[in-house]
Amino acid sequence: MPKGYVILTESIKDPAGMDAYSRAAGASMAEGGASVLAVDGRPQLLEGEWHGDRTVVLEFESVEAARAWYESEAYGRAKPLRQAAADTNAVIIAGFEPPSRGA
Numbered sequence: 001m002p003k004g005y006v007i008l009t010e011s012i013k014d015p016a017g018m019d020a021y022s023r024a025a026g027a028s029m030a031e032g033g034a035s036v037l038a039v040d041g042r043p044q045l046l047e048g049e050w051h052g053d054r055t056v057v058l059e060f061e062s063v064e065a066a067r068a069w070y071e072s073e074a075y076g077r078a079k080p081l082r083q084a085a086a087d088t089n090a091v092i093i094a095g096f097e098p099p100s101r102g103a
Helices: 015-032 063-070 073-085
Strands: 004-012 035-040 054-060 086-094
Touching: 004 015, 004 063, 015 063, 015 073, 015 086, 054 063, 063 086, 073 086
Parallel strands: none
Antiparallel strands: 004 054, 004 086, 035 054
16 A cells, blocks of 8 residues: 655745644644655745745655544644645645566
């Protein structure tokens, strides 16, 4: 089963509000089994357009685990803080598993 990843691009309007969100979301991430792989306030755009001024990449054991965290009661308490403090795009994607070679 492939890993699940949550990627958020955030255009922050209220830094203090995002600090409050980070504290609340951090507890839910620990409960949900998330690993923070990247947080970057200055992503290097190579092509096209990119939303926001901060990008966050979270890793979960599976897509189902990522969705369960996103829909959890614990994250549900943190989410409105982010929504008030930033305009965000968020996606869940499945990790890549190369096809197994024939035996």
